[in-house]
Amino acid sequence: MQTYDPVEIARALIRCPSVTPADEGALDVLQKALTALGFRCTRLPFEDIDNLYAEIGEGAPHFCFAGHTDVVPPGDADEWTSPPFDAAVKDGKLWGRGASDMKGAIAAFAAAAASALSAGKVKGKLSFLITGDEEAKGVNGTVKMLQWLRDEGVTIDHCLVGEPSNPDAMGDMIKVGRRGSINCWLTVTGKQGHVAYPHRARNPIPALLRKLLHLSETPLDEGYERFQPSSLQVTDIHIGNPAHNVIPGKASARFNIRFNPNWTGETIQDWLKDQLDPIAKEIGATYKLDCVVSGEAFLTTDMKFLELLSECIEEKTGRKPEYSTSGGTSDARFIKDYAPVAEFGLVGATMHQVDEHVDVADVTLLAEIYEAIIERYFETFGK
Template sequence: MTDTAAPTTDPIRLARDLLACPSVTPEEGGALAYLDDVLSAAGFEVHRMVFSEEGTPDVENLYARIGSGTPHLTFAGHTDVVPVGDAAHWSHDPFAGTIVDGVLFGRGAVDMKGGIAAFLAAALRFLERTGDSFAGSISFLITGDEEGPAVNGTRKLLDWCTARGEAFDAAIVGEPTNPQTLGDAIKIGRRGSLSATLTVTGTQGHAAYQHLADNPIPGIVRLVDALIGEPLDGGTEHFQPSNLEVTSIDVGNSAFNVIPARATARFNIRFNDTWTAEHLKAWLSEKLDAAAGNSIRYDLVFEPAVSDVFRTEATDLIRTLSDAIAEVTGRRPELSTNGGTSDARFIKDVCPVVEFGLVGQTMHQVDERVPTADLDRLSAIYERFLDGFFATANGNGR
């Protein structure tokens, strides 16, 4: 762990220190303690809290703020990472922060300790330059379970902030958003997500005496076919088409001569602004009832974690970030809503939010890695954004 008495503003050094923390969900791994040290030394008021819920692991989170005025920009992200898999398959120790030929290796390099390091460095440089003239507020909203169930993290951290009277004017989530090159895309929204388990009940019996049993497998096949038989929609102006993906079909049967008692199918729907979750639930029931008729006994159970579709329309926020990206990279980013979900789905309920971070090609992979030049450039983009965001808010333009 580095000496944080005088916090470094080097994003590469910050990223390497964070990568050295084995913070695999839900373990804190020293990552939040490290951020606590750096942010406290820079004058931030830092809070660390553990949230709990039955059936899920306890998770530690961090909230840090400097300044008391407006506007208030929060940078949101997560220090937890997915497991490394077989470490023997990595070219370098996944928690060593090794740099080879200008590339930094480590679990979380892209998703998303690199993004946190870049924003942290940018914020520290910005505060050093502005000094006492800075009249707004900057905060960090960092969770430890984005890669896990996302129950004891950002949602509860936002509730904690609201109870304290914290108000946010805008947020940037530092998730990797760029498909190929830094500056390709800003995420300005996300499709919604709805998951469910479909169960067809039959009667167990001997395969040779099928008339004494009721095989649920043809029933589950018929119902699944009804759900995937035609597209949900053709997409909208701002979102790609919705899609329903069957992720498993199971009967739990290891015997060749036994007809099983039940069959289950799990599926996930990523839906655009054609739909709401309630609209989708009604559509699913209608389709399944029609396919089941009077011959298939089924049950449909929805997972409680539903993500709503959203799109950010804060033009000043988007324009200021786009301008900063163009100044550093020379390209104007696409405004995208593609991809999966992120903690932006919670933040959008308290303030306008956009996502911008590193290139995501190696996230969750063996040898996850990022060019050190991208860390420097991302940090420069964030610093330019801070200049523009607070200047615009103060009526100074850019």
């Protein structure tokens, strides 16, 4: 059975400038490697996004690795020590956009799968769920792939996402949940008028500021198991008034709430309305609130699965990883509706930055950790 060098696979992936929604051959690189191992590969294009599902083996248990080949833009390439898509290896590090987030992890799992298959350790089904739409809207990738799997009658028993979960060193952290996220746009409507005759107008700006101050200073909760308190952060105030002598007719603001499992997107919106309605009535201001939930909060509680991951990681790194829910959102927010899910990958200190890089030794170490996890998984959950 074929074996792979995870660093060389990672370099081949990084050389594909797959800034969302472009693929630029990244999925072809992975598909070629997996096909050579005997994986059954299916490309799943949805609108402008291409995705890949690959599986090997039959029956249960079904262990899935999920990830994304799309990357964020590199910014000014002249600011990089090495060109962002050259995949240079120097000073013991692998440089390039996607090295950390998360082409290095995809390569590591492919190499781990090759070794586990060669050793006959896959006693069930092993799969890859790889999207090209994680760094952007997230609507034509994992969400639709999971729906396709359900329609095909494919059940995932457990899933590991290869996001760069470690803050500083390999073995630091496993992500066992994520906060939910809701983006809101608040618009207050007044009455336009001349600044010299304010009694003939109704200025919406003080009303908007009063509402924002109230929302910002009112705690949502005191936290939740393994979660920090929910947080509302104002991200933009927009008036769009080009004249100095005109009271505007509308004033708007945008804010984001990262919330823990005390809430759902729906109950957050109910809370916002309960906070805003009394103020609007008191000051006679008309407002409109538009909200989009980009992900619900979740916490994985399958301790048998989490302890398996933790034990394998500690054996290979000497560190007992922290169970954490910190950070932003990931595609785990969709997968949690289908299977218990956790996240473990490379060190994320430079993800999305100029000169993104990872230690070459860490890529190799991650492949070893993943191979141990695959072996232990089928020993633990196999029939």
